Amino acid sequence: MPSYWLMKSEPDECSIDDLARLPNQTVPWTGVRNYQARNFMRDAMRVGDGVLFYHSSCAQPGIAGLAEVASAPYPDPTQFDPASRYHDPKASPEAPRWWLVDVRLVRKTRLLCLKDMRERPELADLLVLKPANRLSITPVTPDQWRRVLTALESIA
Known part of the structure; x- marks a missing residue:
């Protein structure tokens, strides 16, 4: 049974359109520097898990597409690169x-923006809508995954 995740990406770093242009429409999810988010990737995510690809820190934040986990977890190479803004001198x-x-991209959708998500009572329990969740x-x-898919179909 797959698990499901909402993964935020800043569109100026990697948008859903950028993902669609990449080889195999696949991107390594680099740069996560929060232990809880890291633990989700390292300990809980499995190949085939569903992903809500969420644009954040932009004019219109929201769910921009569907994706899937396409690899087992592996060390983020940016932690070892002194030239990377994600370099961690304590890592080896x-x-x-x-x-x-x-x-990996499954499909781009119409944007289900944050404002619209907040106006849908059936989505109120999504963690992304909770105050102070960063x-x-x-x-x-x-169940949340099914409700989001239904919402996405209604705006298509």
């Missing part, structure tokens, strides 16, 4: 601190 290849998974990755229950 022998003892990595940060992990990632690859994410995690870049949050779990989504199977």
Whole structure:
């Protein structure tokens, strides 16, 4: 049984359109530097899990498409690169601190924007809508996943 996730990406770093242009429409989810989000990727995500691809920190935040986890977790190479803004001097290849998974596009959708999500009572329990929730990755229950898909179909 797959699990489901909402994963935030800033569109100026990697948008749903950028993902669609990448080889195999797949991107390594680099740069996560929150332990809880890291633990979700490292310990809980499995190949085939569903992903709500969410545009954040932009003029119109919201769910921009559907994706899936496309790899087992592996160490984020940016932690070892001194030129990367995600470099972690405490990390080493022998003892990595940060992990990632690859994410593959399933399909782009119409944007289900944050404002519209907040106006839908059936989506009120999504963690992304909770006050002070700033995690870049949050779990989504199977029921929430179905309700989001239904909402996406209604705006298509």
